[in-house]
Amino acid sequence: MHTDAAAAPSRLAHHFPDMKTQEHAARMGMWLFLSTEILLFAVLFTAYALYRFLFPVGFEEASRLAHVAMGATNTVVLITSSLTVALAIHYARLGENRKVVGLLAVTILFGVTFMVLKGVEYHHHWVDGQLPGRMYHFAGLSGPGVSMYFALYFLMTGLHGLHVLIGMGLLSWVAFRAMRGEFGPNYSTPVELSGLYWHLIDLIWIFLFPLLYLL
Amino acid sequence: MTAATHSEGKHLGPAQYVMVWAALMVLTGVTLAVWKMEFSYAARVGIALGVALVKSALVAIFFMHLWEERGVARLVLVVSGLMVTLLIGFTLLDNATRFPYANPPYSESWKDEPWQKDAPPMQAEPPPIRTAPKSQAEHPAGHKP
Numbered sequence: 001m002h003t004d005a006a007a008a009p010s011r012l013a014h015h016f017p018d019m020k021t022q023e024h025a026a027r028m029g030m031w032l033f034l035s036t037e038i039l040l041f042a043v044l045f046t047a048y049a050l051y052r053f054l055f056p057v058g059f060e061e062a063s064r065l066a067h068v069a070m071g072a073t074n075t076v077v078l079i080t081s082s083l084t085v086a087l088a089i090h091y092a093r094l095g096e097n098r099k100v101v102g103l104l105a106v107t108i109l110f111g112v113t114f115m116v117l118k119g120v121e122y123h124h125h126w127v128d129g130q131l132p133g134r135m136y137h138f139a140g141l142s143g144p145g146v147s148m149y150f151a152l153y154f155l156m157t158g159l160h161g162l163h164v165l166i167g168m169g170l171l172s173w174v175a176f177r178a179m180r181g182e183f184g185p186n187y188s189t190p191v192e193l194s195g196l197y198w199h200l201i202d203l204i205w206i207f208l209f210p211l212l213y214l215l
Numbered sequence: 216m217t218a219a220t221h222s223e224g225k226h227l228g229p230a231q232y233v234m235v236w237a238a239l240m241v242l243t244g245v246t247l248a249v250w251k252m253e254f255s256y257a258a259r260v261g262i263a264l265g266v267a268l269v270k271s272a273l274v275a276i277f278f279m280h281l282w283e284e285r286g287v288a289r290l291v292l293v294v295s296g297l298m299v300t301l302l303i304g305f306t307l308l309d310n311a312t313r314f315p316y317a318n319p320p321y322s323e324s325w326k327d328e329p330w331q332k333d334a335p336p337m338q339a340e341p342p343p344i345r346t347a348p349k350s351q352a353e354h355p356a357g358h359k360p
Contacts, residue, residue, distance in 0.1 A: 027288055034295075042295075043302075045299065054310065068247075079239045079240065083235075083236040144322065145322075202274055214250040215259060
């Protein structure tokens with residue numbers, strides 16, 4: 001694959017024979033990183049499963065206080081943003097950098113929409129006193145497990161929201177590089193890897209939404 | 216090197232991505248429809264988790280390109296999922312088989328125990344909006360574990 005190396009001499013690290021191998025290694029590394037991210041969230045999902053098992057009534061009643069309309073809208077927003085990221089990767093591989101910039105800009109706007117809706121939800125819970133542990137003072141519902149639901153709700157959606165913010169930062173950086181026309185058939189690794197990260201955020205939300213809002 | 220030779224598998228095009236997106240939207244609709252129907256508890260948990268699993272598989276296989284990925288990278292997500300299942304499964308198995316008082320007070324495993332009668336009542340009338348009696352509302356966190 002000497003043509004590859006000649007086409008993008010600065011991109012190819014000397015210990016890789018060609019760009020294809022290098023990109024494969026990069027994606028492999030990203031998948032391993034994503035598996036540690038899954039571990040991070042898995043602990044919270046385990047805590048959720050455990051406390052839901054211990055306090056099924058408290059969790060069911062508390063989850064009725066979640067704002068389903070906003071949660072469902074956010075589900076649609078995140079899934080659609082995954083589509084725009086997938087399309088951005090597609091056009092990055094074809095070297096159509098202007099489309100990449102446009103699609104990533106739309107994705108970041110979806111991210112902003114998600115965070116704004118999340119903020120509105122948090123505000124409602126804050127005002128109503130639906131808060132974790134001892135801070136819980138909502139008059140409309142009380143009982144064993146109820147405040148535990150809100151502790152897990154804020155932990156899980158909070159950690160997920162942090163990931164959305166990081167993802168938006170990554171995609172902004174990639175969009176900036178696309179603006180300079182850096183990506184093409186030989187080199188699209190940054191778009192692919194930050195895209196993988198964004199898809200994982202979507203994937204985690206796919207589980208968070210039914211667990212926290214609908215059950 | 217063209218995009219088509221980028222990796223072993225065949226690349227998906229925009230049309231396929233939009234189809235996957237449409238499928239994800241339909242499945243989201245299914246989840247919400249099932250939620251509206253108020254099936255039994257077990258059925259709702261089962262369907263919600265099943266649909267979420269199918270959705271995440273669609274995202275992983277098509278959007279995350281596991282379809283066209285080579286070799287061991289495909290295995291990472293599957294193994295991660297397996298480990299998460301083991302973690303959750305064995306944790307629940309532990310708490311489900313414990314001596315009741317080894318679980319938190321007033322939890323479900325206390326329900327056949329005589330002390331459970333001291334549990335603070337679940338202050339909630341039928342959904343969706345409820346109000347607890349004022350006296351209870353002033354000290355809602357009193358007996359919380």
